[in-house]
Amino acid sequence: MRPRTLQGRYAQTAYLFLIPAILFFAAFFYLPIGNVIATSFRTGPQADQWTGLGNYAQALADPAVRHSFLVTAVFAVMVVVGSIVLGLALALALDQPLKGRVAFRVVLLVPYLTSVAIVGLLWRNILDPELGVLNRVLLALGLPGQQWLNTAPLLTIIAVTLWQNVGYTMVLFLAGLQGIPETYQEAAKIDGADAWKRFWRITLPLLAPTTLFVSVMAVISGLQAFGQAYIITNGGPGDATDLSVFHIFNVAFRARDFGYSSAQSVLLLIVIVAFTLVQLRAGRRGEVTY
Amino acid sequence: MRVLLYGLLGLASLITVVPLLYMVSLSLQTEAETLSANAVLVPDAPQWGNYAELFTRAPFGNFIVNSLVVAGGITLAHLLFDPLVGYVFAKFRFPLRNTLFVALLATAMVPFFVRMIPLYVLMANMQWLNTYQALITPFLMDAFGIFLMRQFIQPIPDDLIHAARIDGASELRIYWSVILPQTRPALAVLGLFTFVFQWNEFLWPLVATTTPEMRTIPVGLTLFNQEYFTLWHLTAAGSVILFVPTAVLFLFTQRYFVRGIALTGLR
Known part of the structure; x- marks a missing residue:
C-alpha cells in the first residue's frame, strides 16, 4: 500500500533502509542476549533442565569463580590506573613543541594496532623463565635472571597489556590537551602560576572528560581481557591469572557447561554495565564547561 | 626540560620498538640460535627459509x-x-x-x-x-x-x-x-x-x-x-x-x- 502523506512515504523509506539492521541486531544481539539469560537458568549437559537461580547461587559461592572475579578486578583497576598515568605523561610530553613528535606518536601507537596473538606470543618468548631471551641477555651481562611469570604473573600480564594499550590512551589525551584553549594557560602564567600548579589547577580539571572516557574504556576492555590469559599464562601458574572471560571460556568450551558459564557471563555483564553507569554518572556531576 | 622530554619519549619508543625488532630477528634465526645460551639478537645469516617452512608445518596459506x-x-x-x-x-x-x-x-x-x-x-x-x-x-x-x-x-x-x-x-x-x-x-x-x-x-x-x-x-x-x-x-x-x-x-x-x-x- 502506498502511504498518502509525504511523512508516511519518508517513514516507509526509512523502515525499508532499516530492514537489514533490524534483522541483524535482533538475530545477533537481542536474541543471543535473551538466550544467554534463558540458558543461565538451566543446567545439565544439554542445558535443558530448569534450575532457577541455581547457577547464580553456585557461582557466587564458588571459590574459583570468586577468585577469577578478584583477579579480573585487580587486572582492570591496574590497567586503568596505568593507562591513565602513562598515557597522560606521554601525551604531556608530546604536547610540547618538539621535533619528531609525529614519529614518536606513530611508533607508540603501533602495538595498539597489533593482535593480542602477536603481543602475547612475543612477550611469552621474551619473559620465559628458562629460555626467554631477556634471561639469556641478563645472564650474559652477569646479572641475575627474572622469574616474573612465576613470581608476579598478574603484574606481568598487566604490564604487557599496558605495553599494548598506552599508545591509545596517549592519543586520546593528546586530543584532549589540544582542545584546551591556550588563553587559560597564558592567563595563569601572567598570574604567576608555575608549571606544576598549572597542571593541577588547569590542565587536569579541564581534561576531566577525557580522563573519564579513558577510564570507562579501560575498565570495559580490562574486564573482558582474554587473550593475555589464554596465550601467555594459560591462567596460571595455578589460577593466578584466571581472568573471568578465560574462566567462562573454559567452563563453556572445555567443561561444556553452558548453563553455568552463561550465568557467569551475565554476572560479569552486570558488573560491567554497573561500572559504566556509575562512572558516567560521576562524570556528569564533575563535568566542566569552557 | 627538553632533554627530559626526549628521554621519556625515547625510552618509551625503545620499549615499544625493541621487542618488535627482536620478533623480526627471531623469525630469521636458526632453531639453534633461538635456544643458544648466548642470546642471538642479530642472526648470522638470515634464514628466509623459515617463512617457507612455516607453510609446510601448518596450513598457513589457509x-x-x-x-x-x-x-x-x-x-x-x-x-x-x-x-x-x-x-x-x-x-x-x-x-x-x-x-x-x-x-x-x-x-x-x-x-x-x-x-x-x-x-x-x-x-x-x-x-x-x-x-x-x-x-x-x-x-x-x-x-x-x-x-x-x-x-x-x-x-x-x-x-x-x-x-x-x-x-x-x-x-x-x-x-x-x-x-x-x-x-x-x-x-x-x-x-x-x-x-x-x-x-x-x-x-x-x-x-x-x-x-x-x-x-x-x-x-x-x-x-x-x-x-x-x-x-x-x-x-x-x-x-x-x-x-x-x-x-x-x-x-x-x-x-x-x-x-x-x-x-x-x-x-
Missing part, C-alpha cells in the same frame, strides 16, 4: 586466505550498512525513531563474551560452525560505526536532499549519489578500523573454528605455537606475517587512525 576473507568481508559489510543506517537516523523522521536509536546504541554496551556462548549454540544448530558465515555474520555492522556515520552525515544540508527529490531522484539514488560521496573521509576511518580490528580478532575465530584449515592467522598461529612450542623462529615468522599488513596500512594512513581515535574513541 590462515592467510581465511583472515583476508573474514576481515575483508566484515569490512565491506560495515561500509555497506553502517552509512545507510547512519543516514536514516541522521535525516529521517519516523515512528519509534528514538526507541530504535536507543536500542541500537545499547548494543554498544554489550561485550562480545556475552554473545559468545549463545552465538556458538546458534551456529552449531545451523550447522554453521567452522564456516565463513559463522566467522563473518556476527560482526556485519555495529553501533560504533553507525554512530560515527550518523554524526558525519548530520551536518550535510537537508536542501541537497530536497533538491534531489524535486529532481525526481529515487531515495536509494539520493543516498548513493548525494550522501555517500560526501562521507569519504569517515568511510576511510571506518574501513581502516574495522579491517585492522577484525584482522586481529582472536576470541570468536578460536571458538567458532574446529579444524586447522578454517583458522584465521591469530588463532592458527597461537595453536601452532602450542603444538610446536620450541619452534620459536617459526612462531615469530608467523607473527611477522600477521603484523606486516596492519603495520604497513597504519604507516600510510596514520593520520586517519589518529583522527579516528580522537574523534570517536573507537573501541
